[in-house]
Amino acid sequence: xxxxxxxxxxxxxxxxxxxxxxxxxxxxxxxxxxxxxxxxxxxxxxxxxxxxxxxxxxxxxxxxxxxxxxxxxxxxxxxxxxxxxxxxxxxxxxxxxxxxxxxxxxxxxxxxxxxxxxxxxxxxxxxxxxxxxxxxxxxxxxxxxxxxxxxxxxxxxxxxxxxxxxxxxxxxxxxxxxxxxxxxxxxxxxxxxxxxxxxxxxxxxxxxxxxxxxxxxxxxxxxxxxxxxxxxxxxxxxxxxxxxxxxxxxxxxxxxxxxxxxxxxxxxxxxxxxxxxxxxxxxxxxxxxxxxxxxxxxxxxxxxxxxxxxxxxxxxxxxxxxxxxxxxxxxxxxxxxxxxxxxxxxxxxxxxxxxxxxxxxxxxxxxxxxxxx
Amino acid sequence: xxxxxxxxxxxxxxxxxxxxxxxxxxxxxxxxxxxxxxxxxxxxxxxxxxxxxxxxxxxxxxxxxxxxxxxxxxxxxxxxxxxxxxxxxxxxxxxxxxxxxxxxxxxxxxxxxxxxxxxxxxxxxxxxxxxxxxxxxxxxxxxxxxxxxxxxxxxxxxxxxxxx
Numbered sequence: 001x002x003x004x005x006x007x008x009x010x011x012x013x014x015x016x017x018x019x020x021x022x023x024x025x026x027x028x029x030x031x032x033x034x035x036x037x038x039x040x041x042x043x044x045x046x047x048x049x050x051x052x053x054x055x056x057x058x059x060x061x062x063x064x065x066x067x068x069x070x071x072x073x074x075x076x077x078x079x080x081x082x083x084x085x086x087x088x089x090x091x092x093x094x095x096x097x098x099x100x101x102x103x104x105x106x107x108x109x110x111x112x113x114x115x116x117x118x119x120x121x122x123x124x125x126x127x128x129x130x131x132x133x134x135x136x137x138x139x140x141x142x143x144x145x146x147x148x149x150x151x152x153x154x155x156x157x158x159x160x161x162x163x164x165x166x167x168x169x170x171x172x173x174x175x176x177x178x179x180x181x182x183x184x185x186x187x188x189x190x191x192x193x194x195x196x197x198x199x200x201x202x203x204x205x206x207x208x209x210x211x212x213x214x215x216x217x218x219x220x221x222x223x224x225x226x227x228x229x230x231x232x233x234x235x236x237x238x239x240x241x242x243x244x245x246x247x248x249x250x251x252x253x254x255x256x257x258x259x260x261x262x263x264x265x266x267x268x269x270x271x272x273x274x275x276x277x278x279x280x281x282x283x284x285x286x287x288x289x290x291x292x293x294x295x296x297x298x299x300x301x302x303x304x305x306x307x308x309x310x311x312x313x314x315x316x317x318x319x320x321x322x323x324x325x326x327x328x329x330x331x332x333x334x335x336x337x338x339x340x341x342x343x344x345x346x347x348x349x350x351x352x353x354x355x356x357x358x359x360x361x362x363x364x365x366x367x368x369x370x371x372x373x
Numbered sequence: 374x375x376x377x378x379x380x381x382x383x384x385x386x387x388x389x390x391x392x393x394x395x396x397x398x399x400x401x402x403x404x405x406x407x408x409x410x411x412x413x414x415x416x417x418x419x420x421x422x423x424x425x426x427x428x429x430x431x432x433x434x435x436x437x438x439x440x441x442x443x444x445x446x447x448x449x450x451x452x453x454x455x456x457x458x459x460x461x462x463x464x465x466x467x468x469x470x471x472x473x474x475x476x477x478x479x480x481x482x483x484x485x486x487x488x489x490x491x492x493x494x495x496x497x498x499x500x501x502x503x504x505x506x507x508x509x510x511x512x513x514x515x516x517x518x519x520x521x522x523x524x525x526x527x528x529x530x531x532x533x534x535x536x537x
Binding site: 063066086087088089091092 | 426427429430431432
């Protein structure tokens with residue numbers, strides 16, 4: 001009886017909204033009637049994981065803003081206060097700092113799954129390009145966030161990272177000073193990195209996420225190349241057509257549950273790091289306040305920049321090392337325009353498989369080498 | 374629905390099937406209710422696990438965490454003067470009246486929370502926000518304040534005045 005009355009009041013509320021904005025039609029079209037391929041797999045949840053991870057970064061970042069002071073004289077102390085004095089400050093900060101690393105990891109897996117399942121191929125070139133720009137923006141937001149605690153690690157990692165731009169012909173030295181806001185990393189650098197980290201880059205990321213999802217909705221979800229006979233790209237390229245999946249599984253509740261499960265697994269791994277090995281991504285220099293007159297030995301960037309760092313060390317000329325990385329990044333960004341084959345199954349794309357597995361192994365190898373060098 | 378079917382048919386087999394289906398639906402509904410309650414409970418536990426640290430993170434530091442004794446050298450407050458200082462996360466004032474007597478108060482006006490000012494010439498407190506006036510004993514003399522200024526405990530020893 002009670003349940004029945006609850007159902008009736010719930011129905012009344014939905015009716016009230018429905019006659020105004022047609023919410024049931026939206027639910028039918030975008031949730032229960034939004035059909036996905038029957039052979040869809042868990043890798044398709046990586047996007048949802050990333051959305052969740054980004055939202056968590058935004059929320060924890062806003063909370064940190066309450067106590068963080070973006071002033072070179074006070075930044076380190078304010079972070080220490082958050083960690084030691086503010087109740088649960090350690091949790092919020094660790095969720096943010098470890099979360100950024102976990103987000104990069106999830107992003108790499110998202111990109112790898114798209115690569116191996118050939119989902120970047122036409123007509124989804126724009127999805128890939130927006131995703132790739134998001135990838136570079138996530139790297140940028142991580143780099144700018146790295147400076148904010150104003151630790152020895154922050155200070156010197158930013159010194160080395162910004163100094164890389166000096167190898168650019170003609171404009172290099174000025175570019176470095178422009179990035180830093182002063183000849184050396186100092187209070188002006190903190191001001192501009194803070195603005196980039198909390199306002200500019202998040203806004204651009206949010207806009208690009210919107211564009212990425214819009215493109216996904218307009219093109220339709222790609223069919224995984226596994227478990228089906230014909231793995232050729234069916235798109236003809238003559239006119240716009242939405243890739244629908246008649247007889248597929250509904251997004252809600254079926255795949256939404258799958259998404260929730262994937263997010264739960266992600267959170268379990270993430271929280272395991274936060275609670276059991278919170279300083280996994282923190283070298284000891286992260287616990288010392290920045291000292292512009294004392295360079296620590298063996299300063300290294302974050303794990304996802306180690307391959308870039310090692311590549312720069314391998315080449316006697318920094319410009320060659322940097323140019324090579326720029327070429328590799330451009331190639332990856334424009335991959336859908338280079339790889340135009342119709343086949344999408346990774347095992348039937350020998351050249352792709354050799355290059356991609358080789359590339360991943362090279363990246364891992366350079367990262368390990370960079371870590372131990 | 375079931376009643377309508379019972380009216381239109383007397384075929385026992387069909388009625389049996391419908392009754393079975395009805396029983397199944399009832400079991401299914403119970404199962405769904407049970408799972409719904411479990412899921413809802415888990416959701417409440419998870420929400421509490423998130424909300425409590427969030428509340429503690431945002432909650433102002435309690436008086437016990439922020440308060441401490443404030444020591445002011447006896448020579449800092451001359452006769453007829455006042456000294457304002459921070460106490461327990463708020464503003465406080467120590468005065469030495471013209472007869473040499475000391476008094477310590479919260480400097481927060483009891484009307485709308487502005488900070489009172491010491492008027493040396495008149496030897497009283499004035500709240501500039503809405504013209505509240507207190508005597509050197511903290512008693513309301515004029516204006517809207519509903520209560521006297523809160524008195525603070527202090528001790529004098531070894532040339533120091535210790536408030537709190």
